[in-house]
Amino acid sequence: MKLESDFLVIGSGIAGLSFALRIADTGTVSIVTKKETAESNTNYAQGGIASVMSSTDSFENHIEDTMKAGAYLCHRDTVEHVVHDGPERINELIEIGVQFTRSGKELDLGKEGGHSKNRIVHAADLTGKEIERALLDKVASHPNIKVYENHVTIDLITEHHLFTTKKENHDTIHCWGAYVLDINKNVVKTFIAKNTMLATGGAGHVYLHTTNPLIATGDGVAMAYRAGAAIANMEFIQFHPTTLFNSGSPSFLISEAVRGFGGILRNAQGEDFMLKYNPQGSLAPRDIVARAIDNELKRTGDEFVYLDVTHLHGEKIKEHFPNIYERCLKHGIDMTKDLIPVVPAAHYSCGGVVTDLQGKTSIKNLFACGEVSMTGLHGANRLASNSLLEAVVYSHDAAKYLKQNKDKNNGVPANIPDWDYSGTVNTEEWVLISHDRKEIQQVMWDYVGIVRSTHRLARAQRRINLIQEEVKDFYKRTKVSEGLIELRNLACVADLIIRSAIARKESRGLHYNTDYNFLNDVEWLKDTLIT
Numbered sequence: 052m053k054l055e056s057d058f059l060v061i062g063s064g065i066a067g068l069s070f071a072l073r074i075a076d077t078g079t080v081s082i083v084t085k086k087e088t089a090e091s092n093t094n095y096a097q098g099g100i101a102s103v104m105s106s107t108d109s110f111e112n113h114i115e116d117t118m119k120a121g122a123y124l125c126h127r128d129t130v131e132h133v134v135h136d137g138p139e140r141i142n143e144l145i146e147i148g149v150q151f152t153r154s155g156k157e158l159d160l161g162k163e164g165g166h167s168k169n170r171i172v173h174a175a176d177l178t179g180k181e182i183e184r185a186l187l188d189k190v191a192s193h194p195n196i197k198v199y200e201n202h203v204t205i206d207l208i209t210e211h212h213l214f215t216t217k218k219e220n221h222d223t224i225h226c227w228g229a230y231v232l233d234i235n236k237n238v239v240k241t242f243i244a245k246n247t248m249l250a251t252g253g254a255g256h257v258y259l260h261t262t263n264p265l266i267a268t269g270d271g272v273a274m275a276y277r278a279g280a281a282i283a284n285m286e287f288i289q290f291h292p293t294t295l296f297n298s299g300s301p302s303f304l305i306s307e308a309v310r311g312f313g314g315i316l317r318n319a320q321g322e323d324f325m326l327k328y329n330p331q332g333s334l335a336p337r338d339i340v341a342r343a344i345d346n347e348l349k350r351t352g353d354e355f356v357y358l359d360v361t362h363l364h365g366e367k368i369k370e371h372f373p374n375i376y377e378r379c380l381k382h383g384i385d386m387t388k389d390l391i392p393v394v395p396a397a398h399y400s401c402g403g404v405v406t407d408l409q410g411k412t413s414i415k416n417l418f419a420c421g422e423v424s425m426t427g428l429h430g431a432n433r434l435a436s437n438s439l440l441e442a443v444v445y446s447h448d449a450a451k452y453l454k455q456n457k458d459k460n461n462g463v464p465a466n467i468p469d470w471d472y473s474g475t476v477n478t479e480e481w482v483l484i485s486h487d488r489k490e491i492q493q494v495m496w497d498y499v500g501i502v503r504s505t506h507r508l509a510r511a512q513r514r515i516n517l518i519q520e521e522v523k524d525f526y527k528r529t530k531v532s533e534g535l536i537e538l539r540n541l542a543c544v545a546d547l548i549i550r551s552a553i554a555r556k557e558s559r560g561l562h563y564n565t566d567y568n569f570l571n572d573v574e575w576l577k578d579t580l581i582t
């Protein structure tokens with residue numbers, strides 16, 4: 052079955068929805084999304100969006116904080132661009148109806164780790180939910196946008212699907228849409244489009260413990276990699292320092308804004324241990340805090356450290372963090388009186404599909420935006436609350452580029468084939484999928500986590516290679532399903548992370564290897580590129 056539109060958007064988080072709304076006046080838009088529309092990392096964002104919105108702050112401050120958190124691997128041109136455009140993009144969100152928290156008439160600006168000023172625009176501690184609500188309201192009423200829920204993209208359509216002989220050498224790869232599994236009908240549909248926006252978000256579920264919802268299986272990076280796109284900086288996986296201990300899967304996040312509000316990390320002895328590691332204490336950048344917690348846990352043998360807000364005004368805590376307060380209560384913790392047990396968990400992928408300043412990837416007519424992309428903003432460690440900002444800035448830029456260059460697109464070839472089911476059967480071996488998935492998550496957690504070593508990375512690589520071979524074989528002979536699509540992508544992304552981690556022979560930002568526990572600016576102040 053073929054479905055044609057001018058633009059195909061894969062993903063309905065902040066990146067996909069913002070792009071769709073910006074481009075829809077110039078053509079028809081299909082949005083495909085894995086589950087229900089709201090289910091995305093965006094929907095769970097707590098802290099807020101970083102932007103210079105106060106006269107006591109400056110673009111220079113935000114730029115320097117971003118560069119410093121990113122261990123100076125950030126691309127300065129990208130950082131300057133995103134930071135300068137921030138206020139305009141925030142005002143647009145307000146115009147479409149996002150209700151940010153205010154202090155009187157002014158926006159209430161929170162603080163998070165690594166920020167030298169209060170600049171986090173937020174909607175209490177449910178910022179993502181509020182943004183997603185407003186964007187989905189707008190999308191629902193737009194006549195040019197059609198949303199397909201429960202549609203999992205399998206692969207991007209490129210020259211590879213058109214030509215069967217390997218002899219042909221294509222210098223330039225084009226993207227003309229994607230093959231997508233309609234989960235309810237169990238059929239693969241061919242979505243054809245002149246331009247495709249990849250906005251599939253993160254890859255948290257490559258790891259055993261993550262803050263990400265189940266949709267975050269790295270599909271976009273894996274699909275783009277298979278299609279031949281340039282991928283970079285996959286070793287920089289951000290572990291959020293504070294998730295509620297034993298809160299299930301996904302791990303429940305205790306926003307960094309809680310520390311920005313005055314919360315202090317303590318070990319079992321009650322010591323404010325972060326001061327031993329960094330002068331910014333509990334509000335040091337995330338890579339430093341996560342590593343310090345990891346070290347404390349290894350040193351003491353404890354299972355968690357504590358986040359302490361008991362010294363702060365109880366009513367104010369409840370007012371600022373109603374969602375976190377309620378969730379802690381459900382776990383028997385009254386955070387105004389009790390210490391909160393916390394542990395780190397995988398949170399954000401700083402690497403991804405390489406884009407330029409307009410969101411263009413190395414594949415023609417394929418754009419990427421949001422967490423799936425590597426724009427150069429985050430470098431070796433993302434500054435808190437810079438990702439929602441990046442998504443709104445780049446969705447704007449990609450739409451602007453496409454509007455200005457619409458005559459340059461040569462359209463799509465007439466001979467795009469439908470999905471080929473031949474040689475595949477329904478099998479009963481579904482248990483293999485869940486076993487392999489768990490094994491990937493465990494291997495990545497044990498060997499490719501906060502602290503790495505060459506020996507552990509090699510061990511992880513051997514195991515992931517084996518799983519990849521098994522998955523490849525299974526995929527060839529089995530009818531596609533959501534579980535199999537995700538497993539194939541998880542294995543691919545795990546491999547990309549390990550290869551990038553092995554390649555980087557230094558420690559920078561989120562990548563810490565005990566065998567190279569030093570910065571090497573001479574050789575390694577550059578992206579880890581995989582093509």
Ligand code: FAD
Pocket residue numbers: 061062063064065066067083084085086088089090091092093094095096097098099100101178179202203204205250251252253262263264266267270271304398399420421422423435436437438439440442
């Ligand atoms: P997402 O919002 O994750 O959307 C991805 C979309 O792609 C989803 O709709 C998904 O279903 C769809 N999708 C994925 N694969 C496929 C496929 N194969 N086929 C079809 N559809 C697919 N960042 C901040 O800046 N500030 C914060 O306060 C903040 N808090 C956070 C709190 C939590 C708990 C988490 C998990 C993240 C937080 N982040 C925060 C990070 C931020 O939320 C994400 O980086 C950002 O929302 C990503 O937006 P996105 O649109 O790129 O992806």
Ligand code: SIN
Pocket residue numbers: 096097098099305306307308399434435436437438
């Ligand atoms: C948080 O609220 O701590 C998450 C912020 C982020 O990931 O940027």
